Amino acid sequence: MSNALQALELEKFLPYRLSVLAQLVSESLHDLYAQPFGLSVTQWRVMAALGRFAPLTASDVGQRIVMDKVAVSRAVAGLMKNGLIERATDSHDRRRASLKLSVRGRAVHARIVPLALAYQERLHEALSPDERRTFDTLSDRLFARAQTLRQTG
Amino acid sequence: MSNALQALELEKFLPYRLSVLAQLVSESLHDLYAQPFGLSVTQWRVMAALGRFAPLTASDVGQRIVMDKVAVSRAVAGLMKNGLIERATDSHDRRRASLKLSVRGRAVHARIVPLALAYQERLHEALSPDERRTFDTLSDRLFARAQTLRQTG
DNA sequence: CTAAATTAGTTTCATATGTAACTATTATGT
DNA sequence: ACATAATAGTTACATATGAAACTAATTTAG
Numbered sequence: 001m002s003n004a005l006q007a008l009e010l011e012k013f014l015p016y017r018l019s020v021l022a023q024l025v026s027e028s029l030h031d032l033y034a035q036p037f038g039l040s041v042t043q044w045r046v047m048a049a050l051g052r053f054a055p056l057t058a059s060d061v062g063q064r065i066v067m068d069k070v071a072v073s074r075a076v077a078g079l080m081k082n083g084l085i086e087r088a089t090d091s092h093d094r095r096r097a098s099l100k101l102s103v104r105g106r107a108v109h110a111r112i113v114p115l116a117l118a119y120q121e122r123l124h125e126a127l128s129p130d131e132r133r134t135f136d137t138l139s140d141r142l143f144a145r146a147q148t149l150r151q152t153g
Numbered sequence: 154m155s156n157a158l159q160a161l162e163l164e165k166f167l168p169y170r171l172s173v174l175a176q177l178v179s180e181s182l183h184d185l186y187a188q189p190f191g192l193s194v195t196q197w198r199v200m201a202a203l204g205r206f207a208p209l210t211a212s213d214v215g216q217r218i219v220m221d222k223v224a225v226s227r228a229v230a231g232l233m234k235n236g237l238i239e240r241a242t243d244s245h246d247r248r249r250a251s252l253k254l255s256v257r258g259r260a261v262h263a264r265i266v267p268l269a270l271a272y273q274e275r276l277h278e279a280l281s282p283d284e285r286r287t288f289d290t291l292s293d294r295l296f297a298r299a300q301t302l303r304q305t306g
Numbered sequence: 307c308t309a310a311a312t313t314a315g316t317t318t319c320a321t322a323t324g325t326a327a328c329t330a331t332t333a334t335g336t
Numbered sequence: 337a338c339a340t341a342a343t344a345g346t347t348a349c350a351t352a353t354g355a356a357a358c359t360a361a362t363t364t365a366g
Contacts, residue, residue, distance in 0.1 A: 006263065006266045006267065006270075007201075007204050007205040007266065008201045008204065008205070008266050008269055008270065009205070010198065010201050010202065010205075010217070010218060012289075013269070013273060014178070014273050014276060014277070015175075015178045015179055015182045015269075015272070015273065015276075016198070016218075017289070017292060017296075018171070018174060018175040018178055018179075018292075019175045019178075019179050020219050020296070021171060021175070021292055021295060021296045021299070022168075022171040022172045022174070022175035022176070023175070024296065024299045024300065024303070025167070025168045025171055025172075025295075025299050026168055026171070026172050028168075028299055028302060028303050029168045040321095040322080042322090042323095045163065045169070048160075048161045048163050049163065051160050051161065052160040052161070052162070052163075057344080057345095058344070058345065059343085059344065059345085064163070065163060065169075066173050068323095068324080069344075069345065069346090070323080070324075070325085070345090070346080070347095071322095071323075071324090072345090073344095073345060073346060073347090074322085074323090074346090076345095077346085093331075093332065093343095093344085094330080094331060094332085094344095095330065095331045095332070095343065095344040095345070096331095096343095096344060096345090097344085097345085110159065113159045113160065113161050114159065116161055116166065116168075117159075117161070119168070119302075120166060120167050120168065122298075122302055123167060123168075123295060123298055123299060123302065124167070125298065126294040126295050126297065126298030127291060127294060127295070131291055134287060134291065135288070135291045135292075135295075136165075136170070138280060138284055138287065138288045138291075139170060139171075139174055139288075141279040141280060142174060142178075142276060142279050142280070142288075143170075143173070143174045143177065144279065145275075145276055145278065145279035146174070146177045146178050146181055146276060147177065149181060149272075149275055149276065150177070150181050193352085195352095195353095210314080210315095211314070211315065212313085212314065212315085221354080221355095222314075222315065222316090223315090223316080223317095223353080223354070223355085224352095224353075224354090225315090226314095226315060226316060226317090227316090227352090227353090229315095230316090246313095246314085246361075246362070247314095247360085247361060247362090248313065248314040248315070248360070248361045248362070249313095249314065249315090249361095250314085250315085
């Protein structure tokens with residue numbers, strides 16, 4: 001018959017754990033390309049999407065990288081200003097514009113990708129190949145579950 | 154002898170995956186207490202820390218929940234304004250002030266904790282008990298590795 | 307004892323982000 | 337054909353966040 005408060009052990013609480021881990025990793029990665037290339041996380045993600053799938057419209061980019069259209073618009077504006085991407089209005093639908101990396105953008109992209117992969121590799125050293133696959137599988141399941149919960153309430 | 158660009162498959166890239174998952178989960182959880190109680194994520198974390206360990210100084214809180222002192226200061230200011238916590242200056246060191254939940258704060262805390270745990274439980278339904286333990290172990294290892302990489306460069 | 311260095315916490319400024327309103331263009335219903 | 341709705345993207349406003357400067361109190365070195 002205790003009246004003690006039920007407490008939340010944050011360090012064992014999954015949402016908190018995910019948040020802290022993701023933030024640490026994201027900041028570490030950001031350090032690799034922020035100063036040398038003057039890119040924000042969102043800008044780099046847009047470049048990564050264009051590096052693989054260009055040409056894409058801003059909406060396409062948003063869908064690929066789970067980013068809302070305002071964030072994409074701002075990242076694109078910044079990348080245009082720095083000459084890293086090119087924009088061409090679609091002649092059939094002048095609301096749309098297809099985006100792709102510029103020559104300079106491709107050069108920057110080509111230098112960042114190995115840095116990003118190398119960082120991932122060093123991070124992965126904490127896990128065996130089997131464990132990496134397990135982690136990916138489980139995080140996929142958590143993600144799918146979180147999406148389901150979001151929709152159904 | 155291909156000259157194709159090396160591309161980054163974002164959806165398989167660990168930092169990106171962690172970021173997207175953590176953000177979805179964090180937003181979902183936030184929805185549970187944001188509107189009803191008018192709390193931000195940082196404010197709720199401070200309350201959770203105080204709910205378990207009070208009294209704590211602002212610095213103590215920051216260490217417990219991996220939050221820098223500016224963020225703690227702002228969360229504390231907001232919580233004070235809403236009467237959810239109480240502050241008492243330490244008489245031996247007047248730079249410090251110990252913080253604890255107020256009566257209202259304890260009531261709010263007592264209502265949010267079950268919501269948070271229930272959300273975690275529904276999320277965990279994606280995994281078996283064994284898998285939960287595995288995921289926790291692997292994410293701990295990743296976290297430790299990320300910290301090491303941060304320090305050593 | 308006193309000047310310099312540390313520490314706790316706050317404020318400021320610049321930048322980032324989310325929501326909603328807005329512009330321009332295209333699609334739809336009658 | 338034309339009014340209405342929908343879509344692509346931008347802008348505006350309010351709030352959040354990070355880095356650095358700052359205040360006040362305490363500790364340390366000489």
